[in-house]
């Protein structure tokens with residue numbers, strides 16, 4: 027079997043998992059958008075997924091992402107930045123991405139807003155929430171989320187779309203459901219207009235995330251295979 031066949035069959039399998047999860051949840055087919063997380067994989071892998079119809083790609087490491095963007099000239103790719111953000115590296119993110127899922131402080135949002143090029147539409151933003159309460163994890167706490175969301179929703183060059191989370195890894199289905207449900211509840215509690223996005227679910231827990239209302243799932247390993255570098 028060639029690499030191409032492997033990527034093709036893996037992508038098809040992920041699409042089927044999403045469709046099955048939508049059906050089980052009583053949600054319309056196509057209500058969950060798939061982001062292919064291509065971090066650590068080469069531009070050729072992105073081009074191959076593109077030929078198979080994939081358009082949304084997620085990247086974690088800024089320089090690696092910029093290198094791959096420069097190597098690709100496929101039209102219509104939607105780029106999602108999903109990794110930790112250093113506040114002195116916001117300009118290339120504002121210039122070269124369509125979505126940022128990992129905003130967790132106002133300073134970063136204000137810089138992205140100021141640096142978003144005037145000829146581009148507002149940058150789509152998800153606030154990363156620390157649902158598991160781990161001290162070491164990035165993401166805003168539930169207690170601080172409403173004030174942060176309120177401030178960011180007023181920034182003219184950003185469009186606050188919703189919330190993102192990476193729960194603490196667990197194989198306990200009840201804990202997986204609880205984490206995703208908490209994110210959905212937090213978004214409902216914000217009661218801001220125009221929030222339409224719950225970015226949650228990865229290779230191992232996408233079914234649970236879709237059951238709890240995910241609108242974007244971020245899938246790496248199940249599409250591109252194992253990464254040589256650890257998750258960052």
Ligand SMILES: *Cc1c(COP(=O)(O)O)cnc(C)c1O
Pocket residue numbers: 063065086108109192228229230244245246247248257258
């Ligand atoms: C790496 C990564 C993913 C994809 O994880 P997989 O388990 O490989 O599907 C999703 N979201 C974020 C934020 C990531 O860093």
